[in-house]
Amino acid sequence: MSEIQTLAEKYLANTYQHFPVSIVRGAGSHLWDDQGREYLDLGSGIAVNSFGIADPQWSAAIADQLGKVQHTSNLYYSEPVARLAQTLCERSGMEKVFFSNSGAEANECAIKTARKFGAEKGRFTIATLHNSFHGRTLATLAATGQDIFHQDFLPLTPGFVAVDPEISEVCVVHAQTPLAAVMIEIVQGEGGVNLLELEFLQALADFCAEKDILLIIDEVQTGNGRTGALFAYQNFGITPDIVTTAKGLAGGLPLGATLLGKKVAHVLSAGDHGSTFGGNPVSCAGALNILQRIDDQLLAGVREKEALIRRELTGVPGVRGISGMGLMLGIETIPPAADVVAKCIQRGVLCLTAKNKVRLLPALNIETSDLLSAVRILAEVIRELDTTLDQAA
Numbered sequence: 488m489s490e491i492q493t494l495a496e497k498y499l500a501n502t503y504q505h506f507p508v509s510i511v512r513g514a515g516s517h518l519w520d521d522q523g524r525e526y527l528d529l530g531s532g533i534a535v536n537s538f539g540i541a542d543p544q545w546s547a548a549i550a551d552q553l554g555k556v557q558h559t560s561n562l563y564y565s566e567p568v569a570r571l572a573q574t575l576c577e578r579s580g581m582e583k584v585f586f587s588n589s590g591a592e593a594n595e596c597a598i599k600t601a602r603k604f605g606a607e608k609g610r611f612t613i614a615t616l617h618n619s620f621h622g623r624t625l626a627t628l629a630a631t632g633q634d635i636f637h638q639d640f641l642p643l644t645p646g647f648v649a650v651d652p653e654i655s656e657v658c659v660v661h662a663q664t665p666l667a668a669v670m671i672e673i674v675q676g677e678g679g680v681n682l683l684e685l686e687f688l689q690a691l692a693d694f695c696a697e698k699d700i701l702l703i704i705d706e707v708q709t710g711n712g713r714t715g716a717l718f719a720y721q722n723f724g725i726t727p728d729i730v731t732t733a734k735g736l737a738g739g740l741p742l743g744a745t746l747l748g749k750k751v752a753h754v755l756s757a758g759d760h761g762s763t764f765g766g767n768p769v770s771c772a773g774a775l776n777i778l779q780r781i782d783d784q785l786l787a788g789v790r791e792k793e794a795l796i797r798r799e800l801t802g803v804p805g806v807r808g809i810s811g812m813g814l815m816l817g818i819e820t821i822p823p824a825a826d827v828v829a830k831c832i833q834r835g836v837l838c839l840t841a842k843n844k845v846r847l848l849p850a851l852n853i854e855t856s857d858l859l860s861a862v863r864i865l866a867e868v869i870r871e872l873d874t875t876l877d878q879a880a
């Protein structure tokens with residue numbers, strides 16, 4: 488173990504099981520560790536580094552803002568904050584934005600907005616889906632529909648109910664406990680890269696509109712170009728009431744955003760919510776640069792790269808299936824996903840897992856040649872680890 492790894496193991500809280508790699512620098516989708524080993528990155532820091540590491544345009548935009556003013560507090564106006572809010576609203580069809588620092592915080596704001604919206608109707612319950620992931624704070628933990636995250640942290644924050652992605656279930660729950668909101672991810676990320684069915688999405692959007700239930704779409708992972716549209720819901724022609732995002736929004740700086748649609752644009756008033764660091768001008772300058780570059784051409788590239796990955800991995804021995812959308816893909820493998828990821832690291836490719844799948848979240852602008860090299864190594868590793876062929880022989 489290197490000195491850095493020893494220090495980290497000694498002094499960091501034991502909340503993460505680290506891969507045995509210390510990244511010291513990078514350029515785009517190429518990363519180097521402290522031993523000088525090079526890696527191709529198919530994880531982007533969990534969908535955060537939208538344009539890879541140390542992207543020159545993005546770095547220049549944040550350096551410029553850093554040289555002007557790094558923080559003012561939300562008590563004063565700030566240009567990058569106002570311009571980013573405008574861009575997000577214009578491109579999402581939402582009307583107002585609350586900025587925070589993370590996905591969980593973006594969801595906390597959505598939950599508070601839904602509670603205040605529901606209060607006058609005497610509704611406070613929010614339905615979320617089984618297998619969802621909405622964050623690690625106490626409210627978002629309760630919203631997360633996976634018991635494994637709840638263990639040891641009871642009692643859960645009340646006011647949440649988990650349902651299957653079936654419209655009949657949502658109806659039954661609403662009849663028992665009138666809902667203030669339903670919160671979903673269009674592609675469940677941590678839950679195993681599961682794309683919701685279009686039919687359910689449309690039925691849910693209609694049901695929510697009819698019953699005056701808020702539809703909250705958690706785009707923390709799916710947002711910012713990841714699925715081939717700026718936000719995943721835009722692939723399906725539905726209109727949510729609240730959209731939350733974070734991860735890739737500022738390209739690698741902490742930033743969360745809660746986008747409020749027409750129905751809830753004026754629910755929160757002065758003093759209802761806040762965040763000291765939320766909407767940091769440097770993060771917002773980074774996000775403005777990222778959003779400017781997520782244009783039709785880049786989004787078409789995301790879909791082409793998805794097609795490339797599917798083409799390369801379909802039919803590879805050891806690959807059971809491919810799920811997800813755009814550059815958010817889950818590869819179901821016969822060998823355990825964790826073994827595949829570990830062996831890929833040895834071969835110089837970084838990828839992630841989600842439940843039983845290998846999860847790919849490359850930078851949106853990854854060079855096609857780099858993507859091809861990395862995916863071919865992944866395919867080779869899966870083939871090598873797949874022992875079912877040997878057993879059949």
Ligand SMILES: *Cc1c(COP(=O)(O)O)cnc(C)c1O
Nearest residue numbers: 589590591620621622676707708
């Ligand atoms: C990562 C994630 C979160 C939590 O975001 P943090 O920034 O870690 O708080 C919430 N929802 C979804 C869908 C996520 O993928």
